[in-house]
Amino acid sequence: MLKGNGLEEKEGTVLITGAGGFIGFYLAKRLLERGVTVTGLDNMNEYYDVRLKEERLRQLAAFPQFSFEKADISDAAALKRIFQAAKPDLVVNLAAQAGVRYSITNPDAYISSNIVGFYNVLEACRHSADGGEKGVSHLLYASSSSVYGSNKKVPYSTEDQVDHPVSLYAATKKSNELMAYAYSKLYGIPVTGLRFFTVYGPLGRPDMAYFGFTDKMVKGEKISLFNYGDMFRDFTYVDDIVTGIVNVMAKAPGPDEDGVRYKLYNIGNSKPESLLYFVETLEACLMEAGVIHSPAQKEFLPMQPGDVYQTYADVSDLERDFGFRPQTPLKEGLRRFAEWYAAFYGM
Numbered sequence: 001m002l003k004g005n006g007l008e009e010k011e012g013t014v015l016i017t018g019a020g021g022f023i024g025f026y027l028a029k030r031l032l033e034r035g036v037t038v039t040g041l042d043n044m045n046e047y048y049d050v051r052l053k054e055e056r057l058r059q060l061a062a063f064p065q066f067s068f069e070k071a072d073i074s075d076a077a078a079l080k081r082i083f084q085a086a087k088p089d090l091v092v093n094l095a096a097q098a099g100v101r102y103s104i105t106n107p108d109a110y111i112s113s114n115i116v117g118f119y120n121v122l123e124a125c126r127h128s129a130d131g132g133e134k135g136v137s138h139l140l141y142a143s144s145s146s147v148y149g150s151n152k153k154v155p156y157s158t159e160d161q162v163d164h165p166v167s168l169y170a171a172t173k174k175s176n177e178l179m180a181y182a183y184s185k186l187y188g189i190p191v192t193g194l195r196f197f198t199v200y201g202p203l204g205r206p207d208m209a210y211f212g213f214t215d216k217m218v219k220g221e222k223i224s225l226f227n228y229g230d231m232f233r234d235f236t237y238v239d240d241i242v243t244g245i246v247n248v249m250a251k252a253p254g255p256d257e258d259g260v261r262y263k264l265y266n267i268g269n270s271k272p273e274s275l276l277y278f279v280e281t282l283e284a285c286l287m288e289a290g291v292i293h294s295p296a297q298k299e300f301l302p303m304q305p306g307d308v309y310q311t312y313a314d315v316s317d318l319e320r321d322f323g324f325r326p327q328t329p330l331k332e333g334l335r336r337f338a339e340w341y342a343a344f345y346g347m
């Protein structure tokens with residue numbers, strides 16, 4: 001068990017699903033640097049350039065307490081085998097089919113990874129205590145700001161109604177929250193859900209705007225600004241997300257008034273930025289890092305299906321329970337991304 005926030009005094013293994021992914025990689029690295037034993041699991045799918053996933057695993061492989069399992073969480077038997085071998089004390093489920101727009105054209109991947117896969121993770125946690133084993137002491141899983149859909153009230157609070165998803169991706173994440181609550185109530189598994197808000201950083205995801213825009217600018221292609229540039233996003237730097245996860249990992253939720261050990265938190269910067277300011281800042285950072293030499297050509301287009309106008313996290317619960325809130329300014333985070341991009345792609 002991880003004691004307090006003192007990751008150094010650890011016993012037991014942390015299983016991270018989606019460890020080849022963006023957030024999973026940074027979480028694994030942070031834990032390994034503190035001497036924690038980590039089993040990473042990932043199916044290494046080709047949703048985006050696998051070389052990025054391979055590079056992340058290459059860096060993690062440098063740590064002797066890291067082991068990796070290439071497996072799919074929708075494969076219940078494989079998951080059971082991995083749980084039996086690793087006997088994880090803590091499980092952080094980050095494996096999922098991410099992306100709002102892709103869910104419009106590829107719904108199957110979301111049902112398979114986010115619904116069936118998540119159900120398998122819950123079942124594996126439930127049965128981890130079979131035969132007198134200690135079992136999983138705390139399950140954390142990634143939800144998303146997309147569950148807030150087109151809610152008008154800001155900032156978004158975990159107390160708000162989230163019954164009107166505008167994409168299948170959001171619907172799967174909301175379903176995860178319901179399934180996790182039911183498992184926590186029925187089987188006494190301590191569970192914490194984390195709604196992440198637009199996470200960005202070096203070695204990140206090429207399907208996200210900051211990375212996709214950069215690729216286009218490098219090629220001299222136009223970038224598309226939807227809703228004619230009138231959108232707001234609560235951009236959250238990946239190190240802040242990881243600090244949030246690590247804080248939450250160390251403290252499994254106690255029973256609520258119904259005796260259920262379940263909690264849900266937003267993790268976001270709580271400082272929404274306009275799309276135009278974001279693009280301007282990205283351009284400036286990329287020019288400074290020598291990635292591009294002039295601002296991007298832009299096309300202004302109407303809103304896309306599945307997109308939301310704004311995201312804005314209320315993180316007061318996180319701050320109250322853990323004394324932490326994300327704070328990396330967008331400019332600083334994008335500067336680090338631009339420097340990484342220049343180095344990684346040899347510019």
Ligand SMILES: NC(=O)c1ccc[n+]([C@@H]2O[C@H](COP(=O)([O-])OP(=O)(O)OC[C@H]3O[C@@H](n4cnc5c(N)ncnc54)[C@H](O)[C@@H]3O)[C@@H](O)[C@H]2O)c1
Binds near residue numbers: 043195
């Ligand atoms: N990055 C963000 O802005 C953001 C925002 C909100 C929520 N999230 C959630 O956080 C989690 C991590 O996101 P990320 O940005 O690191 O994405 P990512 O795509 O980089 O990481 C997910 C990893 O999971 C793996 N994976 C997918 N399906 C799998 C399956 N069925 N079995 C095993 N592995 C599988 C992928 O290969 C990938 O490496 C996801 O659940 C995502 O939905 C991310």
